Amino acid sequence: MTADDANRRQFLIGAAGLAGGMITVLPVTEARATPQTMQAAIKKVVGSAALRKGKVTLRLPPLVENGNSVAMDVAVESQMTADDYVRAIHVFNEKNPQPNVVSVRLGPPAGQAKLSTRVRLADSQRILAIAEMNDGSFWSDEVDVIVTIAACLEDPV
Amino acid sequence: MARTLINVPPKAKKGEVIAIKTLISHEMETGYRHDNVGKPIPRDIITQFVCTYNGLEIFRADLFPAIAANPFISFFTVATASGTIEFKWTGDNGFSQTETANITVE
Numbered sequence: 001m002t003a004d005d006a007n008r009r010q011f012l013i014g015a016a017g018l019a020g021g022m023i024t025v026l027p028v029t030e031a032r033a034t035p036q037t038m039q040a041a042i043k044k045v046v047g048s049a050a051l052r053k054g055k056v057t058l059r060l061p062p063l064v065e066n067g068n069s070v071a072m073d074v075a076v077e078s079q080m081t082a083d084d085y086v087r088a089i090h091v092f093n094e095k096n097p098q099p100n101v102v103s104v105r106l107g108p109p110a111g112q113a114k115l116s117t118r119v120r121l122a123d124s125q126r127i128l129a130i131a132e133m134n135d136g137s138f139w140s141d142e143v144d145v146i147v148t149i150a151a152c153l154e155d156p157v
Numbered sequence: 158m159a160r161t162l163i164n165v166p167p168k169a170k171k172g173e174v175i176a177i178k179t180l181i182s183h184e185m186e187t188g189y190r191h192d193n194v195g196k197p198i199p200r201d202i203i204t205q206f207v208c209t210y211n212g213l214e215i216f217r218a219d220l221f222p223a224i225a226a227n228p229f230i231s232f233f234t235v236a237t238a239s240g241t242i243e244f245k246w247t248g249d250n251g252f253s254q255t256e257t258a259n260i261t262v263e
Contacts, residue, residue, distance in 0.1 A: 050200055115232050
């Protein structure tokens, strides 16, 4: 190894370090929902009732290339009869600027408690869906998603 | 008037569970973006969607900025009687739009 080579190597390591440093200096300073604000938003819906896992199936692609439009499905196991139905479905996220994603109200006329929509995801994060049943119980499902191109950060056209 | 795309089966058997799909063209400006001089762009989203079937509310959704542009919503209902299904979107800056679809139940 010549001295030149060594210098070049050191320069490259330095440059890489600098680039890395720049990236860590840049993070977005805007307000963001945090797991805490998500918990607060959930608390508002659930109140003091217990939130149990099950009955709900939340479907999102595990790896999202573009966070601007992500297909999301929520299905809840229920007969949707007059005495056993889903009253509402709520979806929350951890890292978008706001913790709420969507809240829907439905009832026995739905026949099937299933919802599909498209959402924006600002970052890799955990998404939580909550179903509120007519007996006052709450059920949930959560999914972790990895987002490669985040929504909300691009410049408008 | 925003363009909409509504998919309701024109015919269904009584008691059948049918899928309803709706899409409306709308920016869904989040209110968290800035323009090229750094001025924040005010929020302009659809905040609510309501679907009624022969006057009875069957589905209602509260939308947040986390809903992608051109909101697509798909849900289900039981075909009970022939009639009209009405869709209403309301939002910021006085946005309001109503569309209807007809269904024949046999």
